[in-house]
Amino acid sequence: MKDDYIIRNGQVIDPAAGYYGIKDIYVRGGHIVKPSEDASFDGACVIDAADCLVLPGLIDFHTHLGYQLSDFGLHPDLYTLPNGVTAAVDAGSGGTANFEGMYTNVFSRSMIDIKCFLNVTATGIITECYLENLNPDLYNISKIEYLLDRYRHALLGLKVRIGADTAGALELRPLEKAVELGERFGCRVCVHATNLTCGYDRILSLLRPGDIICHIFQGDNDYTILGEDGGIADCVREGRKRGVLFDCACGRVNYSNRIIRQALKEGFVPDIISTDVIGFSIYGPKIHSLLSVMSQYLGAGMELMDVVRAATATPAGVMGMEGKTGTLEEGAQADIFITRLMRHKWEVTDKFGEAMQFHEVFVPLLTMKNGKLAYRNILYDSIG
Known part of the structure; x- marks a missing residue:
């Protein structure tokens, strides 16, 4: 046979x-x-x-795969399969105005299994020429409800971004509304949190068990996962105990090697290892693929079993695919x-100039x- x-x-x-x-x-x-x-x-x-x-086939939990429908979009199969990735999550490329087009023309036609987060905004994350409008007054709530219902087999929940360069003066309002909608429609919320305007204590207080916070090792300013004593903040550890999931989503720039070192020194490892890879960062100097991110965390001190778990079993569970993928049972x-x-000598330099x-x-x-x-x-x- x-x-x-x-x-x-x-x-x-x-x-x-x-x-x-x-x-x-x-x-x-x-x-x-x-x-x-x-x-x-x-x-x-x-x-x-x-x-x-x-x-098990790897799972890249944070990607942007709206190929030819977004400046960020990668061709799903071309990136994933040569790098051992057999399933992925698109992290909010599509919003209420364009998700269906991405799903119909790209995601559903891929060889790999693709799940998605629906961006709370209309446009989603489609270009760096301008950012999505995160004003909660502009969320199309009826369309969000419709899409979450019609595509419940594909949609894991809602995606929202916060930080000075995304939400700006809106601060936590976009997240507050997203969590309110997540509660209303019974779904997870995935939050991009970088260049923050407040501490993780306020952000994590809004998140529920099963919600995901991305770019956890970012170090754009003093608002990081580290506390005043230089160790992992109590609110971060408490968030994990409550069931909030922490995704490294390293991407090109959203991490600090200093913070990664400290976190791993204290045994605080990411629940999920993912890339946040996009069309113009794949195979670039800052990130090669999920394999390079896994290699980075293994080299930084994570146990091999934990590295594999964070790129297989844990994301499979969040995707509702445990027992189907992410395992060899x-x-x-x-x-x-x-x-x-x-054996290969290489290094990763973060945007702050610190190398590992x-x-x-x-x-x-x-x-x-x-x-x-x-x-x-x-x-x-x-x-x-």
Whole structure:
């Protein structure tokens, strides 16, 4: 059967199942299945993953994929599959006036699984020439309700941005209204918080369990996740205890290496590792892909299991896809990524000029989506 694969000898890391060790993975009909006790797998294609890591397909939880409908938009499959990403979340590219066009013409046609946050504004995040109008008086609430209902299979909730350069004099009003609507319509809120005009204590006091705060290691001014003593602020730890999720969403500029160092030193790791990658930052000097961000956090001190969890199991749960993707358990989609950690000297310099040096990086070897080979590195020939 052409749909049959056996991935042998790989170091399997599956945080959703709590598994880390050598294990063979069997694929049939687009799903991961039990090893066959008869001869039905005799004709299977065998992939030798010796000396490799076998991971669930990665999930980039913060992207902008409105290809040709936004200045920011990446082509979903072109970016994701060669980098081991088999599912992604578009973080508010589309608003009430243009989400349906993005969904119909781009998101729903992709090979990968795409979920989305609906921007609370009409235009969404489509250009750097001007910003979205975040005045809550202009939110089209009836259209928000309609879209959340019609596209409930795709929409995770609402996206809103706050900070001096986005919300400006509106301060927290856009977030307050977004959370009010999230409560009213029973959905999550994802908040972009950079260049803040107030402390995290005020922001986190508005968020509910399951809401997501992005760019948590930003350091644009004195309003950061660090307290007066230089350690992680009490309000941040309390927010996590209440169930607020913290997404690094590093992107090009929305992080401080100093704050990343301090947070990881204290064991405060991101719940979600994502990129906030956009059309003119992909493969650039500041960010390569989700693999470079994962490599960055691994090199900064996160445990390998936690890095993989933050790019697989945790986002899969938020997307309502636990057991379907983000895992290598039997019955799940055969979304599989084979990679190798290779020695490579490189560094990441934040916008403040502070550099971090690293010595290894995740290199993509093979991506399988729904049991089909979607990418293979030309140097990886262990398939027979």
